[in-house]
Every structure is written in structure tokens, then in C-alpha cells.
Amino acid sequence: MSVLRVERLRKSFGGVQAVRDVSFAVEAGEMLALIGPNGAGKSTCFNMLNGQLRPDAGHIDIAGRDTAGLPPRAVWRLGVGRTFQITATFASMSVRENVQLALLSQHREVWRLWRPAAARHAAAAEALLAQVGLAAQAGRAAAVLAYGDLKRLELAIALANAPRLLLMDEPTAGMAPTERVAQMRLVRDLASARGLAVLFTEHDMDVVFGLADRILVMNRGALIAEGNGEAIRAHPEVRAVYLGTGATSGGH
Template identity: 60%
Template sequence: MSLLSVKNITMAFGSVTAVDDVSFELHAGQLLALLGPNGAGKSTCFNVINGQLRPARGSVRFDGHEIAGIRPRDIWRLGVGRTFQVSATFGSMTVLENVQMALLSFGKRLFRFWAPAAGFYRREALALLERVGMAGEAGRLCGTLSYGDVKRVELAMALANRPKLLLMDEPTAGMAPAERHAMMAMTKRLVREDGLAVLFTEHSMDIVFEFADRMIVLARGKLIAEGDSATIRNDEAVRAAYFGRLAQPCMSAGTGTPSNVPLESL
């Protein structure tokens, strides 16, 4: 049985249909990439799954629960973690304190003022930081970290609710190539070790083709393709969505011979 089942979700903003009758499934232990050009509906689809938007119609079932339209905090407590394209950490707090705050929230202790918060979940926070390679930076202020390290802290925070499903919106945006590969290799390890399911959006196609188990592609709100890397590379509808027309053989410079336009060039 699938961990996440999205069926026929539709979301419109006025006369614009951002997500149009989209269906897909995700199983535990899989990395599923959600792809598409700008304006394809990826963020809207994420926000529907995460509860920030209520779909006009359709169903989102997670681990046997219907979650379409319920509050994000309730979805989080069911075991859905999320990282954002713009990192959501507190720059004036230490690395350790950021993760402790996430653990305090999950433990429903944020509004219990009679005990110092710094004493709670310290060992658990350090264990999460160890998993993402940031335990050695626990005492540093988040505002002094490199962008790649901030994303690692955010991932540790996203693991605070012991998620079964992790939603990652552009997890490697703004990173150097080596940092991108390190981040996704670490995510792949978490999937393998914990049996996590991960749904992620990503514009770096080298990352997608190297780490995703499966891919789904949206264009103008509709799901146009689904499959492994070979299937997506050779799908004409995908080429049309990215290039604005079906990719036709083009002339190699100076040779007069045709050569196919590779999807890897995106």
C-alpha cells in the first residue's frame, strides 16, 4: 500500500487552474522528484499536500489518513516533515537551539515557561545534528553558517517529528555542485536507513537523474509524464513542456548532421 496517495487534486485561483486533476502515489523508501517548468503547479501541489491550501476537489491520503484540507500542524504531527526553498531557521539562535525548538514544538512544550527551554531535548537535538553532519557546529549561531550548512540544520529540524514522509522544496537551491550532491546523498541515506518517503522539487537535472527513484512532470497544472530517468529523458511531452515545442533533430555546428537535443541540457 502506498504511503502517500494523491488522487484527482484540482486547485484554482480565480480563472487560473494551478493544479488540474493530478494523481500519483509514493511508497516508503522512495525518492520521487516533482518536476516541471516555472508555473507548472509544483509549489501549489506541495502546498495542497502540506495543508497550506485546500484543494477544490480531490483526495490526499497519507498513511491511511485523509489529509486534504486539514491544518499543516496536524499534518506535521501525523509524520510529514518539510523543508523550504528559503530556509526557515532562526539566525540569532544557535544550531542546537534551532533543533531544540523543533523538538519542543513536537513535544508540545513551547508554551511551558516555568522551566528553561535549553534543558529540554538536548541529547535528541545533538543526535539529529549528528545525522546531518552538523553536531560539531552545535554552538554556532545559525546566522554565521554557510548556506549549505543552514540547509543541513533545516533538515535536522524537519526530522524532529520523526517523519514518514519528507517534502523538500528545492533542497539544493543556491548550493555549489559539491554541496548539492552531498545534500542529496545524505537524503538518500536517510531514505535507506529510516524507510522515509521523500517528495522533492528540483531544477538541477543532474541531481534529479542521479538520486530520484521516480519522477513525475507537471506542465500547466497537468501531470504529463511519470517514470524513471530513461523514460523522462525520452518523453516528447516533457521536451515540449521545457522547450516550448517537440524537440526535433537540430544541426550540429559545422557538421551539417542532425543531433538530438538532450534533456540533460536543462
């Protein structure tokens, strides 16, 4: 059974059809890249998947449950981790506290009023931070992190509830080229080791063609192609609207 199955998803804003009849599925352990030019509807798609937007029509099945219309916090409870295109973290807290809070939420302990939060799940938080390479920064304020480190922190937060599905909206934007590949290789390893399904959008074609198992291409709200790297690179419409006919950006 697929971890995520999307069927005929639709969303319009005013007269603009941002997402038109999009259908796809992600299997456990699979990394699926969603690419396309700006305005293709990728972020709208993501926002419907994690519940920020309610689809006009269509089904979203996550682990066998229809989640269309559920709020983000309910989708998260089903085991969906999310990172944002523009990072969203808690600026008044330390890096460790950011992750601790996700763990507190997962254990349904946020309504506790008495015992200090400082010591709860500290070790588990440190372990998650070590996994993404942020162990040395655990005590620093999240607000002062470099942008690439914020992306890593978001990943650690997203991993805190041991998700079965990871939604990553431009997970490497703002990172140096070498960092990008390292970050996504880490995600690749996690996906393989834990059977984690990953759906991500990305503009770096090295990352997309190097690490994704399969690639979806969107343009003007509709899926125009689906397949492995070779098939996508050869696809005439994809070359016309996105990759460019020189097709050098894939660069292998």
C-alpha cells in the first residue's frame, strides 16, 4: 500500500486553477521529486497535502486515511513531517528546545503546567540533532543560525515524530551546492533505512536527478510528466517548459 496516494486533486484561487486533477502516489522508502517552473502549483500541492489548504476536489490518502480537509496538526499526528520553503522555526528558543517541543507534542505533553520543559526528551532531541549534524549548535538560539542550519533544524523537527511521510518544500534552497547534496543524501539514507516516503520540490537538478527515485513534473497546475531521470530528461514537453532544450542543467 502506498504511504501517500493523491487522486484528482484540485484547487483554484479566484479564476486561476493552481492545481488541476493531479494524481500520484509515493511508496515507503521512495524519494519522489516534484519539479516545475515557478507558479506551476508545487507549493499549493504541498499545502494541501499537509492540511494548510483545503482542496476543492480530490482525495488525499495517507496510510489509508482520507486526510483532505484535516488541519495540519491532525495530518502531523498521522505521521507526516513537513519542512517549509521559507524556514519556520521558534526564534525565542534554543535549537534543542525547538526539537524538544516537537517531541513533547508527539508525547502529548504540551498541556503540562508544572514540571519544567527543560529536561524533557533532551537526550532524544540531541540524538535527532546529531543525526542532521547540528549537535554542536544545540544550545544556541535558533534565531542566530545560518540559513542552511535552519534547514537542517527543520529536518530534525520534522523527523521528531518518526514520520512515515516527509514533505520537503525546497529543502536545500539557500544552501551551498556541496551542503545540498549532503543534506539530501542524509534524507536518502533515512528513506532507505526506515522505509520513509519522501516527497520534495527542488530547483537544484543535481539533487533531483542524483537522488530522486522518480520525478513528477508540473506546469500550470497540471502534471505533465512522470518517470525516472532518464525519461524526464528526454521528455520533450519538460524540456520545452522547464529544463531548456540544451538540457545541460542536469549535467551528468
